Amino acid sequence: MKPQPAAVGRPRSGARRLPAATAREEILDAAAELFAQRGYAATSTRLIAEAVGIRQASLYYHFGNKEQILAELLEATVRPSLDYAADLERQSAAPAAALHALATYDVGVLLTARWNVGILYALPEVATEPFNRFRAERERLRETYRALTAAAAPAGADAVLGDLVFGLVESVIGIRRDLPVAPPEELQRAVAAAVLRLVGADARPA
Amino acid sequence: MKPQPAAVGRPRSGARRLPAATAREEILDAAAELFAQRGYAATSTRLIAEAVGIRQASLYYHFGNKEQILAELLEATVRPSLDYAADLERQSAAPAAALHALATYDVGVLLTARWNVGILYALPEVATEPFNRFRAERERLRETYRALTAAAAPAGADAVLGDLVFGLVESVIGIRRDLPVAPPEELQRAVAAAVLRLVGADARPA
Numbered sequence: 001m002k003p004q005p006a007a008v009g010r011p012r013s014g015a016r017r018l019p020a021a022t023a024r025e026e027i028l029d030a031a032a033e034l035f036a037q038r039g040y041a042a043t044s045t046r047l048i049a050e051a052v053g054i055r056q057a058s059l060y061y062h063f064g065n066k067e068q069i070l071a072e073l074l075e076a077t078v079r080p081s082l083d084y085a086a087d088l089e090r091q092s093a094a095p096a097a098a099l100h101a102l103a104t105y106d107v108g109v110l111l112t113a114r115w116n117v118g119i120l121y122a123l124p125e126v127a128t129e130p131f132n133r134f135r136a137e138r139e140r141l142r143e144t145y146r147a148l149t150a151a152a153a154p155a156g157a158d159a160v161l162g163d164l165v166f167g168l169v170e171s172v173i174g175i176r177r178d179l180p181v182a183p184p185e186e187l188q189r190a191v192a193a194a195v196l197r198l199v200g201a202d203a204r205p206a
Numbered sequence: 207m208k209p210q211p212a213a214v215g216r217p218r219s220g221a222r223r224l225p226a227a228t229a230r231e232e233i234l235d236a237a238a239e240l241f242a243q244r245g246y247a248a249t250s251t252r253l254i255a256e257a258v259g260i261r262q263a264s265l266y267y268h269f270g271n272k273e274q275i276l277a278e279l280l281e282a283t284v285r286p287s288l289d290y291a292a293d294l295e296r297q298s299a300a301p302a303a304a305l306h307a308l309a310t311y312d313v314g315v316l317l318t319a320r321w322n323v324g325i326l327y328a329l330p331e332v333a334t335e336p337f338n339r340f341r342a343e344r345e346r347l348r349e350t351y352r353a354l355t356a357a358a359a360p361a362g363a364d365a366v367l368g369d370l371v372f373g374l375v376e377s378v379i380g381i382r383r384d385l386p387v388a389p390p391e392e393l394q395r396a397v398a399a400a401v402l403r404l405v406g407a408d409a410r411p412a
Contacts, residue, residue, distance in 0.1 A: 167377025
């Protein structure tokens with residue numbers, strides 16, 4: 001259960017794990033690993049640069065500070081699902097079908113990112129200004145779940161039901177942290193089915 | 207959305223908020239506030255002692271280190287619900303009724319603690335040795351939800367359903383962090399009802 005020791009003070013073992021990646025992507029990847037395993041406060045830009053095997057000055061060419069790196073990582077956990085929800089809306093999908101599809105997609109995004117960045121949502125720093133855009137986008141995603149839930153649920157459903165749906169989808173972040181995770185497809189299917197039961201729209205959408 | 211500024215470098219404003227509390231309780235309360243609002247890494251035992259208005263040596267009389275304080279705070283988020291689950295078991299409550307009662311109680315514990323300590327579950331430090339007991343107790347609580355879910359759900363239910371129920375209950379930690387929270391009773395009722403829909407045992411237990 002101990003966090004993996006990070007390669008402090010030297011570049012990583014040599015086997016680049018993202019061989020075709022740009023420097024920018026390598027920085028994001030190394031930072032995500034360090035933030036998730038050592039913690040955000042305990043990770044400096046110097047440490048990130050060392051993990052990538054570049055000079056700190058090179059890191060600053062791509063990112064102004066550590067906040068910008070975290071903001072970009074966090075935004076990448078919600079933006080694909082927002083884009084996908086916009087697609088569903090353009091296709092005028094029925095609410096229950098759209099909810100099922102969005103939950104499936106969103107759980108896939110949260111489970112298949114290389115590092116479980118969602119565990120950083122609760123950092124106190126995320127309440128500050130550099131993360132305004134992330135928080136606004138996550139709220140838009142929450143609003144999307146609320147609107148679809150309200151449209152899919154029977155009249156008189158709990159006002160908080162959309163937030164519970166959103167919470168159920170994001171609970172895969174904790175499941176991924178705490179448990180040996182089954183293939184993502186199993187959890188995607190289970191969560192999407194659970195969302196429909198939660199909103200009282202059980203029949204699997206056509 | 208900014209975290210509240212903490213009273214750095216001096217005792218709190220003078221109006222003790224826990225007038226009848228022991229020194230030990232005051233330390234736990236001040237630490238919970240600082241951990242939740244400034245972050246765990248950014249909070250030193252010196253800062254906690256200053257917030258209480260005691261010397262650091264006095265703090266060390268009660269707690270060996272910062273880890274012990276966090277461990278005690280975290281354990282207090284799961285132990286009452288474990289005790290309650292044991293009571294339910296002694297009463298031989300029916301599985302769906304027990305699940306409804308436990309979810310109601312557990313959500314109450316998570317919502318009514320003075321500080322939202324559950325947001326600290328994701329700290330990387332929590333994977334280390336001083337938190338073994340907390341993690342073991344939280345796993346026992348998860349196992350309790352799994353067992354009750356398996357007993358209450360129809361045959362052939364998803365293996366992961368108990369974990370989703372646990373995730374739904376703990377999602378109130380994020381709701382409390384992100385949203386202006388309605389009266390706890392509303393969320394307790396909504397989550398407990400949602401849990402029964404999730405496991406397919408909708409009829410409100412008698």
